[in-house]
Amino acid sequence: MNSTAPRKHLHISEIWDYILAVLAGFTGSFAFSPSDQAYLIFVSLGLMFHFLYQRRHQTAKCWVLLASLCFFTIYWIHMSMTEYSDVPMLIAIPVLVLFSIYLSCYHALVIYLANRIFCGQMFIKNILAIPAGFILADYAAGHILTGFPWVYIGYTQIDTIFRNIAPIAGVHAITLALLVTSGLVYHSFYTRKLWYTAASLMIVIVISLCEHTYTEENSKIHVTLVQGNIEQQVKWDPSKAEDIFNTYYSLSRSYFKGESTTDILIWPESALPELENNIHELLFKMDEIAHSHGFAFISGIQTYQPFTGDYYNAVLGLGLQDPQGESYYMRLAGNRYYKRHLVPVGEMVPDFLRSFGSFFNMPMSSFSHGSDIQENIIANGTKIATAICYEVAFPDEMQQNIHDDTALILSVSNDGWFGKSNHETGDFYVSAGPYQHATIARMRTLEFQKPMLRATNNGYTAVFNADGSVQSELPFYREGVLNDTVTTRTGSTPFGTYGFTAVLSLAFGMLLIAFSHLLILMITTTRKNKHKSQRK
Numbered sequence: 001m002n003s004t005a006p007r008k009h010l011h012i013s014e015i016w017d018y019i020l021a022v023l024a025g026f027t028g029s030f031a032f033s034p035s036d037q038a039y040l041i042f043v044s045l046g047l048m049f050h051f052l053y054q055r056r057h058q059t060a061k062c063w064v065l066l067a068s069l070c071f072f073t074i075y076w077i078h079m080s081m082t083e084y085s086d087v088p089m090l091i092a093i094p095v096l097v098l099f100s101i102y103l104s105c106y107h108a109l110v111i112y113l114a115n116r117i118f119c120g121q122m123f124i125k126n127i128l129a130i131p132a133g134f135i136l137a138d139y140a141a142g143h144i145l146t147g148f149p150w151v152y153i154g155y156t157q158i159d160t161i162f163r164n165i166a167p168i169a170g171v172h173a174i175t176l177a178l179l180v181t182s183g184l185v186y187h188s189f190y191t192r193k194l195w196y197t198a199a200s201l202m203i204v205i206v207i208s209l210c211e212h213t214y215t216e217e218n219s220k221i222h223v224t225l226v227q228g229n230i231e232q233q234v235k236w237d238p239s240k241a242e243d244i245f246n247t248y249y250s251l252s253r254s255y256f257k258g259e260s261t262t263d264i265l266i267w268p269e270s271a272l273p274e275l276e277n278n279i280h281e282l283l284f285k286m287d288e289i290a291h292s293h294g295f296a297f298i299s300g301i302q303t304y305q306p307f308t309g310d311y312y313n314a315v316l317g318l319g320l321q322d323p324q325g326e327s328y329y330m331r332l333a334g335n336r337y338y339k340r341h342l343v344p345v346g347e348m349v350p351d352f353l354r355s356f357g358s359f360f361n362m363p364m365s366s367f368s369h370g371s372d373i374q375e376n377i378i379a380n381g382t383k384i385a386t387a388i389c390y391e392v393a394f395p396d397e398m399q400q401n402i403h404d405d406t407a408l409i410l411s412v413s414n415d416g417w418f419g420k421s422n423h424e425t426g427d428f429y430v431s432a433g434p435y436q437h438a439t440i441a442r443m444r445t446l447e448f449q450k451p452m453l454r455a456t457n458n459g460y461t462a463v464f465n466a467d468g469s470v471q472s473e474l475p476f477y478r479e480g481v482l483n484d485t486v487t488t489r490t491g492s493t494p495f496g497t498y499g500f501t502a503v504l505s506l507a508f509g510m511l512l513i514a515f516s517h518l519l520i521l522m523i524t525t526t527r528k529n530k531h532k533s534q535r536k
Contacts (some may be wrong), residue, residue: 014057020047021061025068031156032073034435041156042182044069049186052126058115063101063108070100070151076431080417084232103148106137117518124514127187131179132510135172135503142394146344149393150436153178158439158446158468164210166446166468167493169502170395176503177207215449215466215491218407221382223453224262225482226251227461227474228271231423232416235457241273248272251481256286258293262483263380265290268455269300269313269388269412276303276316280331283318287329290319296327296379300388300412305332310368313339315386315412317377324381335377337386338370341394372397376406382488384408385450392441399499402448407488409450411441414457421458421477428477434459442468447495451486 028044030037044065051061078096081087087095110133118125142149154174157163165173181200188196228248234240248267254260276283290297297319303312317335321327327335376383385402392398392411402409415437421428438460445452446468454462459476463484474480494502 021065022068025065026072028069029072033439038156038160045182059112062111066104066107067100070103073151076433103141106140110137124517127183128510128514132507135507161208170495173503214493215489218488218490220487221263224265225455225461226267227480229479244273256289262295264296266455267299268457269414271299272301276301287318291327296320313367320380321378339388340370341391382407384410386410389413396499404492409452411454416458430476449493
């Protein structure tokens with residue numbers, strides 16, 4: 001009976017650890033937008049390292065913690081299934097749980113392998129191997145099976161001193177810094193040696209000194225972003241196409257009439273609710289009017305290429321391209337961007353899935369991929385790199401089309417799937433999704449140190465400065481026009497030039513040190529055992 005008592009006590013403590021893991025994931029989710037309580041991510045990381053120093057079930061406990069962090073951070077995804085499809089909440093929530101388990105499985109695998117390979121080597125395992133492995137796990141989660149690079153803990157530090165290293169090595173570098181500094185502090189607590197905490201503080205001090213401006217100011221331009229606030233339920237209704245166009249045109253009428261002036265006028269993703277093929281004459285007319293009044297007009301649109309049979313989610317540039325030259329709209333070609341990274345299930349659905357319900361038959365779910373490398377859109381002499389919707393979450397892909405002479409970044413989006421409004425009463429609800437999307441976009445401006453114009457259907461439409469700060473914005477679920485003056489920039493940051501090369505090299509370097517230490521330890525142990533056997 002005495003032998004069974006400790007086992008029962010241990011079992012209860014294990015259950016409590018799993019409860020703590022879920023609570024830590026829940027708490028850490030408030031470090032992300034819209035709460036933006038950046039310090040709370042250290043609660044999650046602190047408990048994760050607590051589990052890593054335990055002797056049993058480290059992988060399972062950390063997996064539960066990380067999966068909970070994912071789930072509570074991206075819980076808002078259910079709205080696209082429950083509000084705009086026929087998927088009941090009882091199905092949507094388990095799907096999100098499984099998705100969160102999947103997103104965190106790469107990190108759990110890192111922890112499992114580190115525990116097996118570096119067993120007993122706490123510093124090497126927890127301060128070198130696991131943080132480095134986490135970066136590789138983040139990269140895998142953001143690329144395998146189209147990728148979902150959303151829940152990177154580096155995004156929580158967009159407004160802290162950790163942001164200083166974003167232009168040098170990107171958001172992954174922030175994640176790595178958070179893991180190493182947190183790990184050092186916990187290792188100091190574990191070993192009762194304060195110099196590990198001192199080492200963590202030294203890293204923070206060095207990061208605080210890394211603030212630097214790499215790009216240079218160029219010219220100032222006046223921009224106008226239009227937010228139509230079209231209800232998601234009617235956005236793809238063919239009978240509402242004329243009304244939708246009239247809404248956007250009425251908000252922009254003074255510019256097309258020459259009564260107001262701007263350099264660039266922008267409508268958001270899919271603002272023109274018709275295929276380009278069906279409205280050539282309208283586009284020719286808008287191109288001529290914009291050119292005659294001296295401004296460039298950019299809008300999201302869908303297009304169909306009859307020679308290939310491909311549909312594209314596109315952004316089209318009309319009106320004035322070069323202030324010294326002419327601009328002529330060309331049918332199905334010229335001065336445009338085709339979305340290259342499509343939303344899985346939303347914009348590309350395998351045929352076999354369509355038989356499972358209306359969720360897999362959403363409007364505009366048969367797009368083709370655009371080319372990886374595409375020319376910048378030219379608007380009134382300004383070169384603009386474009387990202388459509390959640391493409392802005394893929395910095396390495398954006399890097400391929402952001403050059404020294406790229407002056408602006410344009411992000412067009414429709415986040416109406418993740419909120420709802422009542423046009424009659426004016427009441428609305430916005431989930432965390434659009435806020436997180438905007439924070440991710442801000443991180444891109446910081447990494448490349450180029451200002452960003454963010455035009456959305458329902459909000460929030462904004463202008464972001466090259467340092468990632470918000471210069472101006474429109475409120476959610478309101479029709480509106482955002483006018484502002486933006487300072488374009490030229491040049492490149494280290495991240496803009498080398499991408500993830502620096503942080504991935506550092507991660508591999510840390511793993512090399514860890515494995516070298518392990519090899520030296522094995523050789524030393526072998527020699528000691530050999531000497532002992534010889535003495536015997």
